[in-house]
Amino acid sequence: PEMLAPPPPTADELARWRSLCQDLLAQPSPFTNTVHLAAQAREAVLACGMQRLLLLGLDRANDCLRVQQAAGLAKEATSLVLPVAANKLLQKLMSKAGQLRITPENHTQFASLLPPPLRALFRGEHVLLRSLAVKDQVVMLLVADQGCRPLADISVQAFGKTSQCIERALWVFANRNG
Template sequence: MLKEPSPFANIVQLTGCARDALTACGMRRCLILLTDRTQSRLAVQQSAGLPREAAGLQLDPTQSQVLRRLLAQPGQLRLTPENAAQYSALIPGNLKALFPADHVLLRSIPANGRVALLLIADQGGQPFADVSLQAFGKTVQCIERALASFATRGR
């Protein structure tokens, strides 16, 4: 008899593919964080282009207005030199240390009516080209569909 893979193995595979897709669309550094059921903790599920210590990062969303807003409903924040001063103080220091530039994308992705993943990506601190932003948007749409499909499996 075949044994059903654990749900954890499936989410690791899904987020691993998401990480690879983000790097393939030009994101040099990316972090994929998974929320717990109560959205009281964000834990790194996958990373690329970041120091090894990034894999152990855990964030408390209650300590950041930006994280609270992104977890309250799906959305995106694009940091630019024009708005970095406004938002920088609202982002946890350990996250700013991993993404020290003023060109960063933060995107929350829903599943089953609540935000399940938070993506953070940049192009090594360089400004985003329009084609890179389009590729990021399309890639996120694919990740959303895959997460939605994953969330409804076994129902």
């Protein structure tokens, strides 16, 4: 793949991104279920310039991460199940909200720590991993990149803001019944 950062989003793309994030922040929550919310989150992440993503949610037992939404990846990616206890990096990411940016400088250190199925999907040296929490309880993991190319700074900033919008949407949704 071309190793230049993708061009920055156009004005129209930024307007779409803002609109999607505003929808995520709406109160009361406009979402009827978490599938609906996750689909909106996927669209917002794509609109901020990411080209491939996985949005994984914890199962009811909090043992495994299962794909809620995917984009830009092979169809098989949607059946991915990652046991949290089997991977120290997943344990750390799921212990508290945070973000890990894999770069050429730290790729050797972190890529080997990724669960093999995730590493197979995101082979590049430019990947963002963000754990999403509601009231200090991590409930989802977002993994995204720009097609293995270097990440555009504006897209990294927008990814962070989008993640905050998703967390807020999850909080509002979780508290919708009082």
